[in-house]
Amino acid sequence: MGAIQHDLFQTEPVLPAGISLMRGRIDLEDGRALLDDMLGVFAAAPPYRLRMKTGAYVINQMTNCGSLGWHSDERGYRYVDRHPETGTPWPPIPPRLKALAMQAAAACAAPFVPDACLVNLYAEEGKLNLHQDHDEKDFAWPIVSFSFGNDAIFALGGARRRDPVQPVTLRHGDVMVMHGESRMRFHGVKKIVPGTAPFDHPAIPAGGRLNLTFRRAA
Ligand code: SIN
Ligand code: FE2
Numbered sequence: 001m002g003a004i005q006h007d008l009f010q011t012e013p014v015l016p017a018g019i020s021l022m023r024g025r026i027d028l029e030d031g032r033a034l035l036d037d038m039l040g041v042f043a044a045a046p047p048y049r050l051r052m053k054t055g056a057y058v059i060n061q062m063t064n065c066g067s068l069g070w071h072s073d074e075r076g077y078r079y080v081d082r083h084p085e086t087g088t089p090w091p092p093i094p095p096r097l098k099a100l101a102m103q104a105a106a107a108c109a110a111p112f113v114p115d116a117c118l119v120n121l122y123a124e125e126g127k128l129n130l131h132q133d134h135d136e137k138d139f140a141w142p143i144v145s146f147s148f149g150n151d152a153i154f155a156l157g158g159a160r161r162r163d164p165v166q167p168v169t170l171r172h173g174d175v176m177v178m179h180g181e182s183r184m185r186f187h188g189v190k191k192i193v194p195g196t197a198p199f200d201h202p203a204i205p206a207g208g209r210l211n212l213t214f215r216r217a218a
Contacts, residue, residue, distance in 0.1 A: 013168050018182025019156065020108045021168070025175040026100070026146065028198055035148060037094035038119070038203040038210070041065045044091035045083045047121050053077075060126050061205075066093045066116040068217045070135065077135050079116060079217045093117045093214070100175075101144045101214040110142040110179035114214035122152070122192050124207035130157055130165070130188040133178075133215065141216035142179035148172055149204035151193040152211070157186030170211075172198050 015021060026034065047061035050072045064070060068079040069090045082089045093101075098114060105112045120128065133143055147170040154176075157165045167190065170176065178185060192209050204210045 013166060015156070015166075015168070016182055016185075018178065018180040019185070020104075020177040020179070021170075022104060022107070022175040022177075023171070024173045025104065026148075026173040028173070031148060031173055032199070032201065034094070034097055034100075034146075035201045035203040035210070037096060038212075041091050041094065041119065042203065044088070045069075046086070047119070048083075048085050060123070060128065061121040063119045063121075064090045064117060065119070066090055066114065066217075068116040070116065070118045070215075070217070079135060097146070097212065098214070101146070104144050104175045104177055105142050105179070105214075108142065108177045108179050110177060112141045112216050114144070114216055116215045116217040118213045118215070120211040120213070121205050122149075122189065122209040122211070123205045124150075124192060124194060126189070126192055126205070126208055128189040130155060130161060130186050132184055132186050133213075134184065136215055136217045138216070139183050142177050142183060144214040145170070145176040145178070146212040146214075147174045147176075147209065148201070148211070149197045149209040150207065151196040152209055153190040153193065155188045155190050157188075159184060159186075161186055169193075171196070 045063045047063045050058045155165045
């Protein structure tokens with residue numbers, strides 16, 4: 001008998017109450033079908049670059065589906081009912097994606113019907129600064145996140161910006177729900193890990209990652 005090879009085991013992070021991580025909840029076949037649906041969303045609502053209040057561009061391209069979509073420009077952060085560049089209402093959330101988001105929330109005893117889905121497109125060098133999702137009307141509703149493509153080192157913080165941050169790897173097919181006492185945690189994306197995606201797909205930026213966050217904004 002050889003020595004126990006501890007390095008063969010990958011340990012999962014211990015997550016706080018209200019953060020539910022369903023590893024690989026979306027299998028490879030379903031993932032492809034859902035990503036195909038996203039190509040329809042991109043045709044109706046082309047990904048674009050948002051600006052912050054300062055006028056600086058956000059690094060990731062973004063778009064939305066649902067009756068409301070999150071937008072930011074010199075006037076600040078808010079939900080709007082149409083694509084600011086095309087003037088066309090956001091396309092509906094593809095039914096299979098919406099159903100899966102509702103199932104995930106219900107599995108966490110936080111049932112909801114999302115009316116907004118923010119699509120974040122991360123290129124290889126993509127990242128997202130630490131922030132709180134606080135533009136929704138009622139924080140009792142959860143946030144549901146789907147990840148596709150390369151792994152992300154997600155930063156999970158606390159209630160205050162200065163609280164310590166825990167790194168959590170989000171992989172292709174992972175579903176995460178932020179609910180209850182963790183709904184308002186600060187969070188962000190530190191970096192994308194190259195070469196970790198199981199396949200390429202035209203909906204995922206080359207060498208990057210696609211994240212969907214489902215919300216109830218109104
Ligand atoms: C977000 O907070 O809007 C996206 C998080 C992620 O990309 O995992
Ligand atoms: Fe967020």
